[in-house]
Amino acid sequence: MTNSPSTRPARADAVRNRRLLLDAAADAFAEHGTEASIAEIAQRAGIAKGTVFRHFATKEDLLAAIMGQMIDDLVAMGTRLSDAEDPAAALLEFMTTGVEVLARDRAFCEVVGRPSLRDPGVRAGIDRLCEVAETLTDRARRRHAIRPDITGRDVVLLLGGVHQTAAPLLTTEPELWRRYLALVFDGIRADATRPLPHPAPDMLRFVETDPPPGA
Amino acid sequence: MTNSPSTRPARADAVRNRRLLLDAAADAFAEHGTEASIAEIAQRAGIAKGTVFRHFATKEDLLAAIMGQMIDDLVAMGTRLSDAEDPAAALLEFMTTGVEVLARDRAFCEVVGRPSLRDPGVRAGIDRLCEVAETLTDRARRRHAIRPDITGRDVVLLLGGVHQTAAPLLTTEPELWRRYLALVFDGIRADATRPLPHPAPDMLRFVETDPPPGA
DNA sequence: CAGTAACCTGACCGAGCGGTCAGGTTGGGC
DNA sequence: GCCCAACCTGACCGCTCGGTCAGGTTACTG
Numbered sequence: 001m002t003n004s005p006s007t008r009p010a011r012a013d014a015v016r017n018r019r020l021l022l023d024a025a026a027d028a029f030a031e032h033g034t035e036a037s038i039a040e041i042a043q044r045a046g047i048a049k050g051t052v053f054r055h056f057a058t059k060e061d062l063l064a065a066i067m068g069q070m071i072d073d074l075v076a077m078g079t080r081l082s083d084a085e086d087p088a089a090a091l092l093e094f095m096t097t098g099v100e101v102l103a104r105d106r107a108f109c110e111v112v113g114r115p116s117l118r119d120p121g122v123r124a125g126i127d128r129l130c131e132v133a134e135t136l137t138d139r140a141r142r143r144h145a146i147r148p149d150i151t152g153r154d155v156v157l158l159l160g161g162v163h164q165t166a167a168p169l170l171t172t173e174p175e176l177w178r179r180y181l182a183l184v185f186d187g188i189r190a191d192a193t194r195p196l197p198h199p200a201p202d203m204l205r206f207v208e209t210d211p212p213p214g215a
Numbered sequence: 216m217t218n219s220p221s222t223r224p225a226r227a228d229a230v231r232n233r234r235l236l237l238d239a240a241a242d243a244f245a246e247h248g249t250e251a252s253i254a255e256i257a258q259r260a261g262i263a264k265g266t267v268f269r270h271f272a273t274k275e276d277l278l279a280a281i282m283g284q285m286i287d288d289l290v291a292m293g294t295r296l297s298d299a300e301d302p303a304a305a306l307l308e309f310m311t312t313g314v315e316v317l318a319r320d321r322a323f324c325e326v327v328g329r330p331s332l333r334d335p336g337v338r339a340g341i342d343r344l345c346e347v348a349e350t351l352t353d354r355a356r357r358r359h360a361i362r363p364d365i366t367g368r369d370v371v372l373l374l375g376g377v378h379q380t381a382a383p384l385l386t387t388e389p390e391l392w393r394r395y396l397a398l399v400f401d402g403i404r405a406d407a408t409r410p411l412p413h414p415a416p417d418m419l420r421f422v423e424t425d426p427p428p429g430a
Numbered sequence: 431c432a433g434t435a436a437c438c439t440g441a442c443c444g445a446g447c448g449g450t451c452a453g454g455t456t457g458g459g460c
Numbered sequence: 461g462c463c464c465a466a467c468c469t470g471a472c473c474g475c476t477c478g479g480t481c482a483g484g485t486t487a488c489t490g
Contacts, residue, residue: 158398165372198394201388
């Protein structure tokens with residue numbers, strides 16, 4: 001759907017509708033998760049159902065566009081934090097923002113928490129997210145602010161874990177995740193000296209490749 | 216569907232089919248989550264779709280029966296551990312088994328991780344699970360084996376969090392959760408001295424009551 | 431201002447879902 | 461061995477979903 005430079009630029013109403021669609025879809029996915037229906041998204045955007053599929057061939061493409069944007073934002077924030085003076089504080093801020101985003105977006109939880117989305121852009125984005133997390137942990141590790149066996153991928157995985165811990169009480173106690181982030185971060189700090197039992201995940205890709213056809 | 220004592224006991228084929236149904240449903244829910252279809256469950260059990268609804272009025276009733284059983288098993292295990300000589304080891308074993316169960320059953324993750332199931336039996340079971348976890352943490356706390364501000368409800372919530380941390384790599388690294396359980400348990404131990412920021416969840420019920428009609 | 435390609439619309443489709451029920455089958459009391 | 465209530469079966473229903481498309485509309489070009 002992206003116009004190649006040779007073709008005529010998109011019409012004014014098309015770009016406006018695309019904007020409305022993306023905003024409505026982001027809201028709907030955040031609220032209801034990936035199962036938000038196309039019909040509801042179209043209604044929120046004030047456009048017809050068919051128009052949705054004019055901009056995105058499948059629902060998964062639409063979801064991938066939104067998730068990709070969110071991941072890119074997180075990557076940008078991590079990059080910005082990469083040269084902060086206090087690496088441990090920077091890492092904590094990175095994790096805080098990450099869990100905050102998860103707590104506000106159900107679809108994002110599903111996409112990051114399951115190897116469901118096959119979109120290559122999203123997968124690449126998650127890999128870049130792991131890389132920037134690796135940078136942050138590297139710096140903190142070099143200053144002995146965190147235990148030596150924590151990797152960037154650990155940090156990214158822990159975002160989902162911290163959020164999930166508080167998720168059952170999300171509406172009643174929307175800030176409860178701060179409690180568990182603090183607990184986990186205490187576990188990450190250098191004070192704890194016992195080595196972790198299972199080796200860190202070391203594969204290149206964050207999610208499993210090629211999940212079998214079932215589901 | 217439970218026979219009151221006055222009525223005639225169930226027929227032999229009925230009890231056999233009920234057994235087949237429960238086993239098949241447990242497998243299907245574990246594999247595909249709560250969205251496993253009644254049609255697939257019936258096929259696995261070798262019975263007709265209509266027979267499923269003869270034993271359980273709705274799909275949710277069937278799910279609740281299986282989830283309730285799993286929770287009861289966990290409660291029983293926790294009770295058994297309540298008088299172990301080493302309370303910290305007992306708490307760790309309780310958490311280990313809990314995460315193990317979560318890692319093997321997708322439906323269980325959904326039911327414990329979201330306030331979705333309205334079944335009163337399941338909710339009561341979760342409350343009893345929190346109580347037994349409270350007993351275990353109490354004993355460990357009294358021996359100063361864990362930090363003083365950890366509650367039983369924290370422990371139960373952390374089960375879901377630890378599992379979720381490793382869940383994206385579940386098929387590739389099925390034992391990865393042990394790494395994060397160790398990390399979290401290090402955070403629970405008394406060594407870490409910073410008090411946790413957010414107060415522990417203190418409401419009586421584990422899950423939110425009366426989620427609005429939407430989804 | 432006319433012409434056209436891009437765009438939008440909403441009725442429509444097929445698949446899959448939970449749940450129902452008339453009618454055939456069978457276990458077990460007598 | 462008879463009989464009937466309990467049980468089982470599978471076609472069927474209504475609904476929602478993602479996705480399609482013929483036909484009407486509209487923004488740009490020249």
